[in-house]
Amino acid sequence: MSSTDFALAVEDLTVSFDGFKAIDDLNLYIDKNELRVVIGPNGAGKTTLLDLICGKTRASAGSIKFKDEEIIGLAEHQRVRKGIGRKFQTPSIYENLSVFQNLEVSYPSGRSVFGALAFRCTAAVRAKVDEVAADIGLADKLDTEAGLLSHGQKQWLEIGMLLMQDPELLMLDEPIAGMSARERDLTAELLNRICQNRAVIVIEHDMDFVKKIAHKVTVMHQGKILAEGPMDKVQADPKVIDVYLGH
Ligand code: ADP
Numbered sequence: 001m002s003s004t005d006f007a008l009a010v011e012d013l014t015v016s017f018d019g020f021k022a023i024d025d026l027n028l029y030i031d032k033n034e035l036r037v038v039i040g041p042n043g044a045g046k047t048t049l050l051d052l053i054c055g056k057t058r059a060s061a062g063s064i065k066f067k068d069e070e071i072i073g074l075a076e077h078q079r080v081r082k083g084i085g086r087k088f089q090t091p092s093i094y095e096n097l098s099v100f101q102n103l104e105v106s107y108p109s110g111r112s113v114f115g116a117l118a119f120r121c122t123a124a125v126r127a128k129v130d131e132v133a134a135d136i137g138l139a140d141k142l143d144t145e146a147g148l149l150s151h152g153q154k155q156w157l158e159i160g161m162l163l164m165q166d167p168e169l170l171m172l173d174e175p176i177a178g179m180s181a182r183e184r185d186l187t188a189e190l191l192n193r194i195c196q197n198r199a200v201i202v203i204e205h206d207m208d209f210v211k212k213i214a215h216k217v218t219v220m221h222q223g224k225i226l227a228e229g230p231m232d233k234v235q236a237d238p239k240v241i242d243v244y245l246g247h
């Protein structure tokens with residue numbers, strides 16, 4: 001398989017913090033339309049891996065190809081423009097704006113030649129907001145002030161703000177932390193919907209949730225990949241039980 005077939009190809013990736021290798025010679029390949037879940041004990045390097053892919057942290061060595069293009073030298077905002085979206089653990093929505101306005105302000109303005117004219121086609125924005133609001137289950141909350149949403153709804157809104165940019169790779173770090181059981185189920189459905197036309201990487205600890213969404217699971221440990229494959233195979237792997245699932 002050539003790297004052209006992958007949404008993301010990470011090769012020999014390493015980052016050292018004062019000599020400590022938080023990511024150590026790691027290889028990771030994500031297919032287009034794949035939903036990959038990354039699990040592993042605290043400190044395994046999961047968040048750091050996403051930081052390297054989105055450009056928040058600079059790699060010490062290695063390659064990150066997005067749709068067969070090397071992006072390792074690009075700044076964070078350039079990677080966003082290429083189509084990489086990253087959700088952090090704490091939501092960063094505008095509490096005083098409505099759901100509609102939060103989505104509207106997230107519509108990209110500079111990605112196309114038309115955007116460069118600083119011209120916003122109102123009908124196109126409206127259509128995109130409606131589409132995304134349906135995807136995140138907030139179609140009937142468009143006029144609601146974001147600050148009044150439940151914790152789970154705020155998380156979905158932030159995912160929606162990323163979807164407004166139509167990312168081809170979306171990365172979510174522990175998206176169901178603090179959610180109710182019902183919100184977790186709805187988030188699983190949401191993720192299954194939005195991975196249909198993009199690659200998604202999710203970091204998560206809740207194994208019931210992982211089972212509902214993962215196409216494949218990557219287990220990280222000490223900056224390396226310990227195991228990778230379908231959920232049932234990974235769960236039965238003695239190495240994985242030893243360092244992670246057994247605790
Ligand atoms: P995980 O998300 O799997 O819990 P992290 O990626 O947050 O793990 O952290 C991996 C390791 O790298 C930890 O030991 C952490 O302390 C260290 N680390 C992460 N970011 C930095 C940084 N900016 N400077 C120094 N050490 C860091």
Ligand code: MG
Nearest residue numbers: 046047048173
């Ligand atoms: Mg983390």
